Amino acid sequence: MTKIIEKSSEIIKYVQDARRDGAIIAFVPTMGAFHEGHLSLMRRARKDADKVIISVFVNPLQFSAGEDFDRYPRQLDLDMKLAESEQADILFVPTVAEIYPKGFATYIDQQDLPEKLCGAFRPGHFRGVMTVVAKLFNVVRPDIAYFGQKDYQQALIIRRMVTDLNFNILIKILPTIREEDGLAMSSRNVYLGPKQRKDATLIYKALKKADELIANGENSAPKVIKEMAKMIKKIKGVKIDYVSIVNQDTLEAIREIKGKTLIAVAVRVGKARLIDNIFIN
Amino acid sequence: MTKIIEKSSEIIKYVQDARRDGAIIAFVPTMGAFHEGHLSLMRRARKDADKVIISVFVNPLQFSAGEDFDRYPRQLDLDMKLAESEQADILFVPTVAEIYPKGFATYIDQQDLPEKLCGAFRPGHFRGVMTVVAKLFNVVRPDIAYFGQKDYQQALIIRRMVTDLNFNILIKILPTIREEDGLAMSSRNVYLGPKQRKDATLIYKALKKADELIANGENSAPKVIKEMAKMIKKIKGVKIDYVSIVNQDTLEAIREIKGKTLIAVAVRVGKARLIDNIFIN
Numbered sequence: 028m029t030k031i032i033e034k035s036s037e038i039i040k041y042v043q044d045a046r047r048d049g050a051i052i053a054f055v056p057t058m059g060a061f062h063e064g065h066l067s068l069m070r071r072a073r074k075d076a077d078k079v080i081i082s083v084f085v086n087p088l089q090f091s092a093g094e095d096f097d098r099y100p101r102q103l104d105l106d107m108k109l110a111e112s113e114q115a116d117i118l119f120v121p122t123v124a125e126i127y128p129k130g131f132a133t134y135i136d137q138q139d140l141p142e143k144l145c146g147a148f149r150p151g152h153f154r155g156v157m158t159v160v161a162k163l164f165n166v167v168r169p170d171i172a173y174f175g176q177k178d179y180q181q182a183l184i185i186r187r188m189v190t191d192l193n194f195n196i197l198i199k200i201l202p203t204i205r206e207e208d209g210l211a212m213s214s215r216n217v218y219l220g221p222k223q224r225k226d227a228t229l230i231y232k233a234l235k236k237a238d239e240l241i242a243n244g245e246n247s248a249p250k251v252i253k254e255m256a257k258m259i260k261k262i263k264g265v266k267i268d269y270v271s272i273v274n275q276d277t278l279e280a281i282r283e284i285k286g287k288t289l290i291a292v293a294v295r296v297g298k299a300r301l302i303d304n305i306f307i308n
Numbered sequence: 309m310t311k312i313i314e315k316s317s318e319i320i321k322y323v324q325d326a327r328r329d330g331a332i333i334a335f336v337p338t339m340g341a342f343h344e345g346h347l348s349l350m351r352r353a354r355k356d357a358d359k360v361i362i363s364v365f366v367n368p369l370q371f372s373a374g375e376d377f378d379r380y381p382r383q384l385d386l387d388m389k390l391a392e393s394e395q396a397d398i399l400f401v402p403t404v405a406e407i408y409p410k411g412f413a414t415y416i417d418q419q420d421l422p423e424k425l426c427g428a429f430r431p432g433h434f435r436g437v438m439t440v441v442a443k444l445f446n447v448v449r450p451d452i453a454y455f456g457q458k459d460y461q462q463a464l465i466i467r468r469m470v471t472d473l474n475f476n477i478l479i480k481i482l483p484t485i486r487e488e489d490g491l492a493m494s495s496r497n498v499y500l501g502p503k504q505r506k507d508a509t510l511i512y513k514a515l516k517k518a519d520e521l522i523a524n525g526e527n528s529a530p531k532v533i534k535e536m537a538k539m540i541k542k543i544k545g546v547k548i549d550y551v552s553i554v555n556q557d558t559l560e561a562i563r564e565i566k567g568k569t570l571i572a573v574a575v576r577v578g579k580a581r582l583i584d585n586i587f588i589n
Contacts, residue, residue: 035474039476130468131472132418132419132420132421132468132472133416133417133418133438133468133469133472133473134416134417134418134419135414135415135416135417135473136414136415136416136417137413137414137415138413138415139413140413157414158473161473162472162473162474163474165473165474165475165476166474187411187413187414188414191412191413191414191443192414192416192439192442192443192446193316193443193444193446193447194446195320195446
């Protein structure tokens with residue numbers, strides 16, 4: 028039985044008791060609206076640990092003005108059933124007032140990584156992510172926390188934060204889960220109309236095309252990006268935020284493709300902002 | 309026997325073992341060069357807890373360019389003897405490379421409190437303090453941490469950070485310890501020449517005078533500040549950073565003295581920057 032807990036103090040108590048029994052604690056922070064990507068993290072957590080804690084919190088601090096905080100999908104009853112099917116122990120569902128009480132004034136910032144890729148288009152986004160994740164880490168005190176590769180920049184920033192601020196937590200980044208036609212699963216895919224949904228498959232197709240070009244010996248990032256952009260522009264009404272080829276650790280743009288590389292895309296299609304990426308190793 | 313530990317990983321191990329035995333952990337973060345103020349915190353920690361951990365780390369991140377990082381007094385052998393005399397269990401003495409390894413990029417910021425009083429004169433100071441204290445808190449994971457009232461703004465900012473970021477730590481602020489002539493004890497008092505040292509007593513005398521004026525019915529902050537400044541200006545070569553009367557919780561300047569009030573002074577005398585404060589309740 029998965030138990031819903033709303034209060035941080037109850038989580039702290041729960042974890043203290045579990046630790047006294049020597050339990051390994053796994054944590055999956057989410058904004059809810061679970062899809063197979065979330066469930067794959069829960070499954071891995073269930074394998075790794077004695078106690079699995081999932082948080083569901085649509086974090087206002089990581090949305091800019093004009094973004095989709097208000098309409099972000101919320102489906103707690105369904106999420107509860109899904110968490111239960113994955114045998115999660117706790118669904119931690121704090122209120123906004125619990126997380127950001129009156130007088131809240133402390134934030135986590137980071138140099139370098141948060142300025143790259145999505146950071147350039149979503150000012151304050153990663154500050155909001157780091158701040159809420161640091162808070163959740165301090166409440167849950169997990170041994171392991173799980174993030175999806177789809178949000179690779181986020182996972183990398185959190186891993187840097189964990190190292191820099193001496194959180195004693197292992198960060199695991201698990202593969203992106205895709206629909207049958209290749210579209211990366213995302214809670215935001217529900218914003219897409221039928222035509223947009225079909226067109227959106229071009230994002231992953233462009234990434235696969237890049238992979239193929241590189242496998243065939245192309246090592247010029249600008250050339251690969253040009254091919255990708257050509258494909259992505261076929262999505263009706265698309266606005267490209269970026270198509271980037273970067274170093275996998277620093278997220279700095281590279282011109283010559285070599286070493287651990289990330290190819291990352293962010294586009295806007297109607298009301299949906301979609302991101303995806305692949306590794307080239 | 310007090311034990312010296314240099315590595316965070318060893319502290320983490322030590323604390324995990326102690327916790328398994330149900331120990332209460334007390335933590336006193338310091339920059340070393342112990343005086344009676346530090347020792348009073350250690351004594352209280354010894355009374356409150358099963359394990360007492362003291363950190364000694366002169367934190368480069370909280371010094372601005374041109375401040376006294378290089379000449380800040382360092383006396384580890386003597387500090388070790390003093391910690392031992394107070395029956396501390398652990399002296400945690402990390403290197404700068406241990407605390408800020410290559411690639412370090414994450415910082416804690418706070419709105420409001422860090423802009424007041426000393427914050428206006430030491431840009432980045434409280435960011436540096438919060439960042440190192442958050443790191444030390446994550447390594448030591450204490451139940452209680454101790455700060456002196458002399459650095460009241462620092463203690464208030466740390467308490468805010470602890471609340472905001474969900475550290476599960478009680479912050480205790482203990483009274484300022486003074487020399488016989490009233491000068492607040494500070495590791496920086498060693499910078500004073502004999503004449504400066506004598507003149508410096510005027511700081512606390514001005515605070516006492518303010519207390520007396522207010523006890524006798526004066527409730528105009530500007531009038532009290534004027535009297536104090538007059539006294540402090542008698543210190544030869546003094547430069548006043550501020551003489552302020554503020555709300556004890558918000559550190560906002562007040563004109564009419566009422567409720568929980570803080571009177572705070574910061575001055576520069578030769579190479580020493582000295583601060584002191586008293587509560588008016």
